[in-house]
Amino acid sequence: GNKDWLACTACSAGPAFEGGGIEFGMRAAKGAIEDFSLDPLTYEPMIFTIGDVRPKGICGSGLITMVAVLFEMGVINNRGKFNRDLGTDRIRSRNDIWEYVVAWKEVTQIDRDIVITEPDLDNLIRAKGAIYSGCMTLLEEVGLTMDMVERIILAGGFGSYIDLEKAMTIGLLPEIDPDCVTFIGNGSLMGAKMSSLTNRIRKDIVAVTRQMTNFELSETPSYMDNYIAAMFLPHTEIEKFPRLKARMEARARK
Known part of the structure; x- marks a missing residue:
């Protein structure tokens, strides 16, 4: 919205980003894998954990x-299915699940x-699809396009730790200028604290909801x-993600 109007919607994304529906998913606590990189030749991972x-x-x-x-490394395709021809023992079938x-x-x-499994990937794709499509649908309903958005505010403890480029790579967020994004942490808790301090802020909250x-x-x-x-x-339309498309085309030419 802007100073003249406000619009909102809610996306039913499920618990995948909080560890739910992921075989080895967990909350962001000590021992959780929070970062990951991959050797492009051997497909051996390097992992980083909290703590x-x-x-x-x-x-x-x-x-x-x-x-x-x-x-991006070609280990999975755009449907979340593993490439079974890479010659690494890290990709395997267990109980008929890759x-x-x-x-x-x-x-x-x-x-x-x-491990990360194909059912895990299915759950993630559903979750990110719900959020992305919710954003796009809301923009369409108010007659806007993504390039007209000047500022994006990401709230929530989880939102504070998102790697924006990686979130755009999987299609959780549209490709945006990272400088347009502001992280505010737990916005609901912050708002509750602020509204408990003064009547003015409580009145502002009521005005916003109306x-x-x-x-x-x-x-x-x-x-x-x-x-x-x-x-x-x-x-389905990778053209909506031109930076990612360019990176993948460059990698394919190597």
């Missing part, structure tokens, strides 16, 4: 980075291999079309 200790799971920000890297071994059990805290127009995505015809289009990495 710099042995890993025991994957937190939301780590999951986003991991999937972005696996996709997975990538992020950390062998000998180096974990849990005496089990930590000014807000809410769009129910389930009642918005274009939402499902946008959602289906977003059920790929990063999207």
Whole structure:
């Protein structure tokens, strides 16, 4: 919105970014894998954990980075399926489910291999698709396009740790200028604290809610079309992500 009007919507993204529906998902706590990189020749990973200790799971920000890297390196395709011809023992089938071994059990805290599976990837794609399509649908409903947005505010403890470039790589967010993004941390808690201090702020909150127009995505015809289009990495139309497209084309020429 702007000084004249405000609009909002809610995306039903599920718990994937908080560790839910991910076999080794966990909250952002000590031992959670929060960053990930990959050797482009051997497909061996380098992982970084919160607290710099042995890993025991994957937190939301780590999951986003991991999937972005696996996709850009060609380990998974745009449907979240593993490339089975790479010649690495980290890609394997277990109980008829394909997975990538992020950390062998000998180096974990849990005496089990930590893996990311194709069902994990399916859940992530659904979650990121819901958020991306919610953003696009809201813009369409108010007659705007992404290049008309001047400022984006990311709230929530999780939002503070997102790698913007990786979030754009998987299609969680549209390609935007990172300078347009402001991180504010736990906005709901901050707002509750502020409103408890003065009547003026409480009155401002009431005024904002009265000014807000809410769009129910389930009642918005274009939402499902946008959602289906977003059920790929990063999207069915990679042209919507020109920076990523250029990087992948450059890598393919090497």
